[in-house]
Amino acid sequence: MRECVLVDGVRSANARAHKEKGWFRNVRPEIVMMKVYDELFKRNPKVKPEDIEAVFCGTANQTGMQNDIARIAWLAGGYPEEVATNGIQQQCCSGMAATEHAAHAIMCGDGDIYIASGVEDMQKVPMMFGMDIGPKILERYSMEEIPMGATAEKVADLWKVDRKDMETMAYWSNKKAAEARDAGKFKDEIVPIEGEKEDGTKFMVESDQWIRDDVSMEQMATMKSPFKEGGVVTAAVSSPLTAGACALLLMSREKADELGLDYHIKFIGGAMAGCDPTVMGVGPIYAAQKLLKRYGLTAKDIGVWELNEAFGSQSLAVIRELGIAQNAPFNNVNVWGGALALGHPLGESGARIIVTLNSIMKTDFKDAKYGVAMLCGGFGNANASLWEKVD
């Protein structure tokens, strides 16, 4: 089996998916994706678009403007028709599944250079848009229990996650993200793309829109759950509706060496796990447990974790059940903040957390041997991937 290394990763900033306030409200998702590809090639002039074996692109809701967005973004960018594209759908895990497909293809020897990516604009293609849930599945699950917010409330209840603990997590997520942004830590991974401010002024969007500099425990305590009467999952402890795109340049180690390219981590393997869709957020527990067992590791062997914060309740359930920590701030989990602050453009996040994992392993956690990125997905899918520092 060959080795697959991560040569580079680029993303857009994450904007609010809001028709009046979102910074990308008038930029189509394929254009955001295309600009991320442009930046990847600009930063890696030794790699030509025609050298790419295939592009895998994850998107959760592949309908409307996002129907076959994998092909459309590539061709819209003027890239070669001869390069194949493949849209990947595993709900929020789509970007990670795209990365794993590319890595597996490299390891098997199908090709040497792949792009893995993810894109979603939750304003232009809202969650469940155009979805037609058939009667057979509704015999098995109640429609009230399937929506994401309902699953987060159920996890809080069954895993006994306290509202205050979730708010503490959201507080730290915002603090860490603001600190990382102010220290310029995201500069290497974000490509500025033109968008517009709330008042319509055009500007280059180069930082994540949602990060709350004024996050306050007192303010969060006053908020109500939009998901359940008397519930505990408020907007502050939910990932916001977001728009963004991300792309990774993956290569066989031989090819990267031949081209004289630098890399810091290599893909070891991934593990997917399914679970009850009505508590979909706890899926990463099972995916990560499978992954660690397969490679003979324990949670203590993992130097850095990136866990997509879909909701505070599921994130805390996962972090606790894996025995990583009890409460925020966590030392080695979401070191530069998580989706509660940075946003979560569904199909993009699985790719984004791998890019951020790489950035963290290159800078703040240089000595970490292993890093794991993991996330849950709607309807009960989860994915975790293991990366190892390359000496």
Ligand SMILES: CC(C)(COP(=O)(O)OP(=O)(O)OC[C@H]1O[C@@H](n2cnc3c(N)ncnc32)[C@H](O)[C@@H]1OP(=O)(O)O)[C@@H](O)C(=O)NCCC(=O)NCCS
């Ligand atoms: C929670 C949710 C319903 C809120 O959506 P919404 O009502 O459309 O509103 P917004 O996201 O615009 O946020 C609601 C308000 O709460 C405010 N808010 C959020 N966090 C806050 C905080 N920590 N402190 C104070 N205010 C906060 C926002 O600022 C916003 O007000 P504004 O527009 O005046 O700025 C939505 O974000 C959601 O569904 N999130 C989950 C997405 C999801 O399921 N993803 C998949 C996961 S698997």
